[in-house]
Amino acid sequence: MGYNAPMKIDGQRRSENFQDRGTGRGGGGGGGGGAGPALLTFVVRRFGLPGVIVAGLGLLGIYFLAPDGIRQALFSAMLGDSPSGAGGGVAVPGDSACSASPANMSACDFSRAVLGSTEDVWAAQFGQGRLPSYGGAAPGAYPPPTLVVFSQSVSTGCGEASSDTGPFYCPADRNLYIDPTFYDVMARQLRAPGDFAQAYVLAHEVGHHVQNTIGAMRVAVPGESDSQTSVRVELQADCLAGVWGHSARSTLQVSDEDLAEATNAAHAIGDDTLGHRDEATFTHGSSEQRVRWFRRGFETGDARQCDTFSVRDHAQL
Numbered sequence: 490m491g492y493n494a495p496m497k498i499d500g501q502r503r504s505e506n507f508q509d510r511g512t513g514r515g516g517g518g519g520g521g522g523g524a525g526p527a528l529l530t531f532v533v534r535r536f537g538l539p540g541v542i543v544a545g546l547g548l549l550g551i552y553f554l555a556p557d558g559i560r561q562a563l564f565s566a567m568l569g570d571s572p573s574g575a576g577g578g579v580a581v582p583g584d585s586a587c588s589a590s591p592a593n594m595s596a597c598d599f600s601r602a603v604l605g606s607t608e609d610v611w612a613a614q615f616g617q618g619r620l621p622s623y624g625g626a627a628p629g630a631y632p633p634p635t636l637v638v639f640s641q642s643v644s645t646g647c648g649e650a651s652s653d654t655g656p657f658y659c660p661a662d663r664n665l666y667i668d669p670t671f672y673d674v675m676a677r678q679l680r681a682p683g684d685f686a687q688a689y690v691l692a693h694e695v696g697h698h699v700q701n702t703i704g705a706m707r708v709a710v711p712g713e714s715d716s717q718t719s720v721r722v723e724l725q726a727d728c729l730a731g732v733w734g735h736s737a738r739s740t741l742q743v744s745d746e747d748l749a750e751a752t753n754a755a756h757a758i759g760d761d762t763l764g765h766r767d768e769a770t771f772t773h774g775s776s777e778q779r780v781r782w783f784r785r786g787f788e789t790g791d792a793r794q795c796d797t798f799s800v801r802d803h804a805q806l
């Protein structure tokens with residue numbers, strides 16, 4: 490494949506809707522997380538050790554000048570404690586999935602940049618009402634999801650999950666979940682390398698969040714099996730990932746090679762390519778379908794073109 494210039498994420502802001510649940514090895518019991526460790530690794534990455542010292546001095550300054558409430562919040566943020574206290578676990582300072590390895594560190598930073606980009610794109614799309622409609626009230630402003638990074642296993646509003654599941658979205662708690670080592674799995678096991686391919690996977694999960702918000706996950710198609718309806722949901726999420734790609738194309742300087750990486754990834758995770766032979770058991774769609782719906786979103790930049798539910802005949806998807 491040769492060398493491909495990476496996507497430009499340097500100037501992209503990093504999302505704050507991010508939680509590091511750690512490695513789970515410190516006896517934290519599922520709680521913990523927070524922006525502290527992630528912030529630290531980010532500062533180290535971007536500005537080196539002098540940056541940490543400057544940031545540390547800055548934080549200390551804020552800490553001593555701040556009113557009590559903010560001081561307490563800052564303190565828990567620095568310890569890596571979850572500000573909401575959800576999960577109730579005892580945070581273990583320094584237990585961070587992001588800082589477990591240099592690869593994880595850059596995976597976390599990259600994910601936060603992509604997430605920030607999806608927030609910008611979907612806030613604009615929601616603001617303009619450029620969305621397919623499934624009855625009910627107009628969705629209003631875009632409610633950004635939180636990205637939870639974890640190592641090996643995690644407890645979610647949808648039950649316990651392990652890294653083997655791959656990245657996923659839980660509609661019940663409206664969080665995205667990813668083990669940062671997944672990008673490596675993509676490159677090695679799924680033969681889908683490349684940063685835009687990684688971004689596509691995240692954007693696909695964000696697509697599920699968009700679907701959840703606009704009611705697309707509750708659409709029942711009469712006469713269809715659950716797995717057939719699941720294919721509609723998955724192909725729509727691919728198309729919505731493409732809509733993000735369309736809008737982010739210029740800011741992130743997405744090249745044709747990047748696009749090829751993403752469609753290669755979409756192809757690599759198609760049900761048929763993954764070895765699911767029987768079409769009746771497909772839950773995500775064939776490789777050809779996934780690439781086609783992604784491209785549809787990417788080329789039109791219009792989420793209303795992603796209405797897989799309006800395709801009457803399942804065979805025409």
Ligand SMILES: [Zn+2]
Pocket residue numbers: 693694697723726
């Ligand atoms: Zn999906």
